[in-house]
Amino acid sequence: MESELKDMTSSSPLEPEPARRSHDDGASSKDDRPLLKQENSGSAVAATGESLEELEKKFAAYVRHDVYGPMGRGELPLTEKFLLGLALVTLVPIRVLVGMIVLVVYYLICRVCTLFLAPNRDQDQEQEDYAHMGGWRRAVIVACGRFLSRAMLFVFGFYWINETYRIPEYDSKSAAESEEEPGRPGAIVSNHVSYVDILYHMSSSFPSFVAKRSVAKLPLVGLISKCLGCVYVQRESKSSDFKGVAAVVTERAREAHENENAPMMMLFPEGTTTNGDFLLPFKTGAFLAKAPVLPVILRYPYQRFSPAWDSISGVRHVIFLLCQFVSYLEVIRLPIYYPNEQEKEDPKLFADNVRRLMAREGNLIMSDIGLAEKRIYHAALNGNNRLPTVLHQKED
DSSP, X not given: OHHHHHTOOOOOOOOOOOOOOOTTOOOOXXXXXXXXXXXXXXXXXXXXXXXXXXXXXXXXXXOOOSXXXXXXXXXXXXXXXXXXXXXXXXXXXXXHHHHHHHHHHHHHHHHHHTTTOOOEEEXXXXXXXXXXXXXXXXXXXXXXXXXXXXXXXXXXXXXXXXXXXXXXXXOHHHHHHOOOOSSOOSEEEEOOOOTHHHHHHHHHTOOEEEEEGGGGGSTTHXXXXXXXXXXXXXXXSOHHXXXXXXXXXXXXXXXXXXXXXXOOEEEOTTSSOOOSSEEOOOOSGGGTTOOOEEEEEEEOOOSSOOOOOSXXXXXXXXXXXXXXXXXXXXXXXXXXBOOOHHHHHOHHHHHHHHHHHHHHHHTOEEBOOOHHHXXXXXXXXXXXXXXXXXXXXXXX
């Protein structure tokens, strides 16, 4: 249970990462892509001193291929330097100012709507939220939150979002075993590429997220997270804390499935971000409630800078993203996935089947690496020779 919750906000060498997908990629009804695996849990990386090229093959899900290179520190061509400098003195100041205005406006709306109200509290789990209140207050928070989230995406350069509703071709056996049942999904499950994912899902369905407990104390954002109904978790806490959060997430998902007025949970079952071409193993936290889920696939086509938050610092990523004159986001929305009885009794099977469906429909490559391997790759990029210390952080 602990490993399921640690990264929900989360033995052959990997093949080289394929070229970035084009806009016209079609989904194949047959999942014939290779399942990529990492060798020896990364211990050989530290022991044999493999080259960066070898690491990129093993940890292909975290490798950047845009013009800015690994960690966003690559040597830029002269044209890109000119465009970057132009955007820094013209576009970035405007976007920062407008973005701050949008954030402050929504904070004030949330402040007004929560005046004289006490948040819903769970003292045992140190959870509190305003997502369970009803009436006009909740309606205003949700409507304004969705609109202003879309406005924030516009500020970041996502002027158009291409949304596709796809009906997958289930095989006859799966269709026969799946018995649809009434009720909305208990959770939305999505691949995780960037923090921009959160803005999109807020603008689309305004769900609750799993967030670090420190988020609740941040200026402006803290109150907004409580209005979203975020479930707070302390990443470096004892196992009992994670078990408690798992129970909260499961309860929230069941509540959303049974009550149309309850906020849905938004979960990224991979547990961390990739470069957008891969799909990592799913944690089972989103599937413990035995409730149907809504799979959503996000893709970020790019020409210069990739919006993927894979191996680049947060500050550098924000600056480069703000410097892009236009950014693109494509969304594939799949039908609600109703688990059959076998999947309800086996959350791992439920998670694996949803993952394979998303990989097939999103033309994503499945990889068996995870957050621990990402830390190893980051350490190598940073020139950290103490890679074995990173391995101790690997989840069970």
